[in-house]
Amino acid sequence: MNVTKFAIPEIIFGRGSMVHVGQCARRLGAKRVLLVSDQGVEQSGWVERVTELLEADNLEWVYYGDVNSNPRDHQVHTGAQLYQEAKADVIIAIGGGSPIDAAKGIAILASNGGVISDYEGANRIERPLPPMIFLPTTAGSGSDVSQFCIITDVARQLKLSIISRSLVPNISIIDPLILLTKSQELIIASAVDAFAHAVESYVSRIASPFTEIQALRAMELILRHLKPALEKKSIHALEQLSIASTAAGMSFSNAGLGAGHALAHSLGGMFDVLHGLVHPILLPAVMSFNTPVCTAKIGTIGRMILGPGARSDEEAALDGIDKLKHYFSEFGVPVRLRDILPERSTLATLAKAAVGDACNLTNPRTADEDSLLGICEEAW
């Protein structure tokens, strides 16, 4: 085995764990916090709750909420300016992947200067970032534990993947009670995103025993608890999805992702679709493409999807991918690219934009532009 790294933040997990946010911020030396979120989270009342908790701990705060789904480069630049002007010393984000990624971008610029596209790729951040605390409100992005930050470059119409050890926050506070206020669609999109994180990182070129165990566990928990979470909105099932998302985050943060996320980023950059909803479309096609070079691993995933019964690796892989397609279609989400894209001619542009994405580097089978186009055609 090659030398491998495994880094995660300190994790505080559990129902009601949000109440520790002020104490955590103080522990990191906070006097004035920059709080980052978005309109959706504001409307559900969670931003106000965090500000109350900060005030209860005698902390000053400045709020920045101008963040979209698929956060834009200029939003990061404005946030960084606010951080400087406010003389903030700790960054807290509450939200799905978008506010958290925006907060990471703000942290990069706050201590390293420049513009966000300067940091595209792996290990381009030189100076330490301000202390960061993240509170995820979805069970999916894993951004609250990961070394990844994805920002939309508006001019180039693509998503920048920024990967660095220093993007792992100091503390992730994961409170499953927040999930109770989420829509069905968001729960599905998040869980499927986490499932894709688990699958892609499990077969990644740089997967390690430390990441593989987290990936397998995430898949198993999602397959077992996503339907009950949707049908009954049981807090137990939602909590298990939170654990799954965190486990998948630990895995992909350290093992990287693959061709599916490379394509998802180019799709998101061009069409501003909800990130999680592209995986039911892309993941089966990516798994099929990868099967020849990692049949045993895709077979292991297949067996988990299919349940008991003796099968060869190849059978388990193929049948598992088929059953996964069926599983996704039961959620009533789009399962073909043609359902979400205007015309087939865009596929070539998508493939071209995805080939250079940092996620593509760790895909187990080399995926050039033609291969990526093939995956898109398969998923059309």
Next chain:
Amino acid sequence: MNVTKFAIPEIIFGRGSMVHVGQCARRLGAKRVLLVSDQGVEQSGWVERVTELLEADNLEWVYYGDVNSNPRDHQVHTGAQLYQEAKADVIIAIGGGSPIDAAKGIAILASNGGVISDYEGANRIERPLPPMIFLPTTAGSGSDVSQFCIITDVARQLKLSIISRSLVPNISIIDPLILLTKSQELIIASAVDAFAHAVESYVSRIASPFTEIQALRAMELILRHLKPALEKKSIHALEQLSIASTAAGMSFSNAGLGAGHALAHSLGGMFDVLHGLVHPILLPAVMSFNTPVCTAKIGTIGRMILGPGARSDEEAALDGIDKLKHYFSEFGVPVRLRDILPERSTLATLAKAAVGDACNLTNPRTADEDSLLGICEEAW
């Protein structure tokens, strides 16, 4: 589920990973390192190897090697004095649990002052510690990833358990190649210690989904790979034991231990026995004592030990404990307290010293002095 915390260091794992030590130290701002180890590690050449690597990275170093197995309070005090005099800025330890625990003690005093017994118990350390990097040379103690530090109080003839989030080092560099130079006895003692960490933390009062998965995995890897590691000294099997020890460390660091480690600490304080070798003696008796309050969990462990076959939780627990005793006896290590203690009358003193150990707090079944004496009698 209650609110739970999970904190581990950044882990760099793999054959030859030791070469990264200088670069890691520089990343933590090192100019002059205090290197802590012991005579055994010196003799096997690993201390010299680390100093070469530090020099290759233009780092100055000061060496402190006056550390015993079951490190003493005065050894920690001397080391802390050396750290101050040398104006060191980062602490690196290479060794088994003893040099690593000594290094943690030195780090506590270096930034918090006083004497080591001031910090006995949980969360008594107030000021941040100097940056720490640990390189474990045994696959057992888990101290390189844990929040625990165990130091012998010579005057009181007991082991101080110090538990704090700040004892988790910045980086743990785990290089399984080092295990190739270890004796059979040390490999067994270390693996059994890791197995006990896994079992005790799995049933701990504060176990969480994040720790349970690591605990189960550690048990499974040790049961599968300890014999091959001893018989063939295969690097693959030794590497798996390293992974197991790290996983068990992630678990007990965050979930705590139990009555077995409380007794092991009082035993170690009074008789200076090799820590790992007390677990084959104590663990089965502790598991039997705990079974009534966590039958399902001990049953899960039992099934892992026994292999396939339908059994009730209770049957699996009882039969599993029996088979575990047999498994330990096959290694030719002592399996009764009478084999290592001078006389039965010492048991009462042992139980009395163990009852207040911090590890006893998380034992799933309340273990008062009488219960602990009962466990010792059972193991006599």
